[in-house]
Every structure is written in structure tokens, then in C-alpha cells.
Amino acid sequence: MMNWKKIRILLLILCLSNVLFVLGQVTLLPKRDKSTVDDFVFPEVVNLPQWQLKSSRDLSQQIQNNSELLVQRNYQYIHRDLPLEIEMRYVKIGDVNQLIKKYTQISSSVIVRKREGVGYYGLGVEQQTAFLSACINLQGYSTFTNTQFNQSQRPNNLSWELLLSWLFAQKQVIKDEHCLWSHLSIPLRNSSPEATYQVLESAWFSWHKYWHSRLHKP
Numbered sequence: 001m002m003n004w005k006k007i008r009i010l011l012l013i014l015c016l017s018n019v020l021f022v023l024g025q026v027t028l029l030p031k032r033d034k035s036t037v038d039d040f041v042f043p044e045v046v047n048l049p050q051w052q053l054k055s056s057r058d059l060s061q062q063i064q065n066n067s068e069l070l071v072q073r074n075y076q077y078i079h080r081d082l083p084l085e086i087e088m089r090y091v092k093i094g095d096v097n098q099l100i101k102k103y104t105q106i107s108s109s110v111i112v113r114k115r116e117g118v119g120y121y122g123l124g125v126e127q128q129t130a131f132l133s134a135c136i137n138l139q140g141y142s143t144f145t146n147t148q149f150n151q152s153q154r155p156n157n158l159s160w161e162l163l164l165s166w167l168f169a170q171k172q173v174i175k176d177e178h179c180l181w182s183h184l185s186i187p188l189r190n191s192s193p194e195a196t197y198q199v200l201e202s203a204w205f206s207w208h209k210y211w212h213s214r215l216h217k218p
Helices: 004-028 034-038 096-103 146-152 160-167 193-215
Strands: 052-058 069-079 082-091 111-115 119-126 129-137 179-187
Touching: 082 096, 082 193, 096 129, 096 179, 111 193, 119 146, 119 193, 129 146, 129 193, 179 193
Parallel strands: none
Antiparallel strands: 052 069, 069 082, 082 179, 111 119, 119 129, 129 179
16 A cells, blocks of 8 residues: 555655646747737727717827836717717726826825726816726726735636646736726716716726626636
């Protein structure tokens, strides 16, 4: 009968073989071109229920080197003379607070809300303009704070199947720091902030649904 010492040796050999196999794949197989990660093109037209698209323009030429921004596009919509502006940016980080401070003139406080099936998003008012801001991660869910973004990247169930897949380099278990920063804004005019928030949220839920269906991988 095989004793425990021999069993431990066999298990160590098996683990070492798996580690060497993974290291061999990383070393010998061609690396994935980084440009394929960062290459992202926003569509010219995104249909938004109850809103009419007025204009769409690419703003990527305005991006400076060494910034968190990779690609950006501006969408202008209108509904019954009410304008809606949506700025979409493909970014390297998921901290919306930091992004707002660095790339906008907004200095007011933000209310963070959560919607089941969508995620977290921030609402606020700056210079008579209400805004909604959130990052849609590559799993299709939205977050606002850096903590929320990091937590959303963790696998729900670290199963043996997932671990074995990682050992054989079939899946990438590490998180991806990129996300789609969505910033929606509507002028207050004669409406209260809360009433305008409701309009923003309605547009946001439809907007999120569009991107979730294209990003989420079951």
C-alpha cells in the first residue's frame, strides 16, 4: 500500500509539472499584441429609446499621451427640445471620482445610487446641469468608486474548474483594469434636480443595456 510520503511526492511532481507547463506557454508562445487590448472603436450611431440622435463625433485626437484615456466619443441626443449629451471614454482605470476630478470641471458632491442588474452610478449637479457618471466594466456592470470596480472584477466562484483552466493557461483569471466611462448630462432649466435625475436614470438604464449586451460574457 502506497504510504503518504509517496503520495505527497507524486502531488508535488504533478503541481511542478503544471507550473512548468504554464511557464513554458508564457515563454514560448507569442504574446498577445497590446494593441488588441487597447483598440476600441465606439460606433457612430447608438440608438437610444425615446431620444433622437443629433450628432456623433470622435474626440480621440484630443487625447494626450500617457493619459488614462484611450478612446473617446461624444453623442448628442434630443427629446422634446430637451438635449442630452453623452460622453463615452474607454479608460485604463475604474475610479470615476478620480476621472471626474481630472477630466471635467465638476467640483460638486455626488450621490451614489445602485440599480439591480445594472450596478452603481453617481448623480450630481454642476452649473445648472445635472449629470450621471459611471464606469461599465468588461463584464458589463457599472461602478462608481474604485472599491466597487475592484470588487466587481473578482470571480464569484473560484471553482476547481477555473483553477485548472488557469493552470493550463486556458483562461485569464486576473482582472482587467479597463472600462467604459459613461458621462450623461442634461440642463436643469425649470426642473428640479431630482426630476432631472429621473430623466437621466431612464436614459442611463437604456444606455447601459445596450453596452451590457455587447460586453457581458456568460
